[in-house]
Amino acid sequence: MPDTSSGRLYNFSAGPGALPVEVIQAVRAELPVYRKTGASVMEISHRSEEYISIEASARALLRRLMGLEEDWHILFLGGGASMQFHQVPLNFLTHSADYLVTGTWARKAIAEAAKLGHARKVASSEDANFSYIPVRDTWDLNPDSVYLHFTSNNTVYGTQFRESPKASVPLVCDASSDFLSRSIELNRYGLIYAGAQKNLGPAGATIILIKDNFLARRKSGLPTMLDYGTHTAKCFNTPPVFAVYVVEKVLRWLEDQGGIRAIEAVNSRKAALLYNTIDASGFYHGTAAPDSRSRMNVTFRLPNAELENQFVDEARDGGLLALKGHRSVGGIRASIYNACPFAAVLALVSFMKDFERRRG
């Protein structure tokens, strides 16, 4: 069980999700005054030296962590990943774009693109309630597509692409729920976007990475705020200052953990422990196809809904938060993002075994 002396419990929220406790403590320590500014970080100009150096530090950390060369632009915008469902095709969809439809968010993304042009469904797992990632052999790829859009991790359904898709066109990825959780084949991508509120910081910032030669393909005459070029050229309008400030601390924390390879190893161990517990039991069963299982959101069912409700309530009483599954899948969902410590998963597994003994 968690150390409850601080009142902080183990948080399995799917998003906004847990942040490292060190980050939260550092934020607290910089209130009511940020360093020598005479004000909190919420009250200083985004044109001030102090804020500019926070954002520069966040960019530098991200470049180091991901190995992003200078031909990658890094943006911190407001508006959420959902805005990207529109902004990506608005900027780039000319004749045709390909979409892999593997869940709720992917379906929303293709629907927005279809309002603007020809958005082709390359493959879909909707036939089985999005419980799997379609194998590559079945994808109907168009080599003339301007991009291939996919959702790397499906928060609702607990599925995840094993690796970056192979395609002859640039990948555009909604990485909202597994950004920085593992290394990726960067050279396959043109654009990556992620809402901060899962692996990276508080809600309110969207991180966008765009490769320069992909950016160059965008259309002209776009609305200023929705033109990626507006934001790669300069800091155009007030950014979500506080959210970026927290993101910078999370990135520093991630570097302190040993970077992406190190966190990827921990994430694999966390997921393996949970899936092994599920598979070893006749009581719990996973909802995602084994070859498509997510290392970020582990979804499983109990024999009936009543037991599931008891599970969630008793877990909550035992200090394990936010385990209720999404309404479209039901059951239990344990979101084990970067900031969820191994100890939290150990505590959950221990609770699961105990619950099964008592109720199974």
Next chain:
Amino acid sequence: MPDTSSGRLYNFSAGPGALPVEVIQAVRAELPVYRKTGASVMEISHRSEEYISIEASARALLRRLMGLEEDWHILFLGGGASMQFHQVPLNFLTHSADYLVTGTWARKAIAEAAKLGHARKVASSEDANFSYIPVRDTWDLNPDSVYLHFTSNNTVYGTQFRESPKASVPLVCDASSDFLSRSIELNRYGLIYAGAQKNLGPAGATIILIKDNFLARRKSGLPTMLDYGTHTAKCFNTPPVFAVYVVEKVLRWLEDQGGIRAIEAVNSRKAALLYNTIDASGFYHGTAAPDSRSRMNVTFRLPNAELENQFVDEARDGGLLALKGHRSVGGIRASIYNACPFAAVLALVSFMKDFERRRG
């Protein structure tokens, strides 16, 4: 001079601007754990009871403070006021819309509208570096316009509309820098938007008020995230949770101050004290036409740029922050939003008199 025991100084930043110290302290007190949630407010779901009740409280406070009946929708979106320059005409601009061009932001607003349709310039003060608000007699209003857009306060130039414009069509107002600083003629408006980071909270949330009968006039087939109807219907995507949480506290603080009438009286006294000091001096001179002066951003010049730089630096050393004017006007700008206490203005006036004695 401010009480510097806490390290907090008097903050005249144009935005992100000062927040009430009570709000910052309350935020600090709720870290690392928000009430009984076991996590900070940054780490809880936007579908949780706790967040839903924060947002509901913010709405209820805003309704009471402004006297908003149920036919007004209240939205808290990400993306910034600059996104509204596009979103407003995207939703509403059919045959023609009218724009009053009184500053940098107004010019950006009409430029975005012109990308989408016929945006008429009703009046402009660009001929005199936006130092005044054109008098109503000179406005070339179109009675068939779908709306009349104006910027109620011009942060950069220190000008402000004395009252809500009279027009036969609904007003659309960018109220980013004077929202909730004074009472307005609500029945003239169709839509009001404001970035939070001046009078209302941290950067990262945009408040949008839309009257139901105005909303009903919007176009169909809009991109989902940019359709106001998406957000009036339900909480569609993750809101900027932390920013809304702070906004709720600022609104509560404002109610504790006695509401809008009470803060309006304080704001008038603060502005009068500053403008009287400027006018009584042969050393300082205001840049805005006297009948157009802003009660939020007081802009003035000294005899030369060298003195202005000394003024800013010495003020900073004396605990008076962020007094440098915007580069397009130069000189000094004192932003005295709701959260800037009367004592801060007293301290500034005292410094101004002392500086004039020494350097005048």
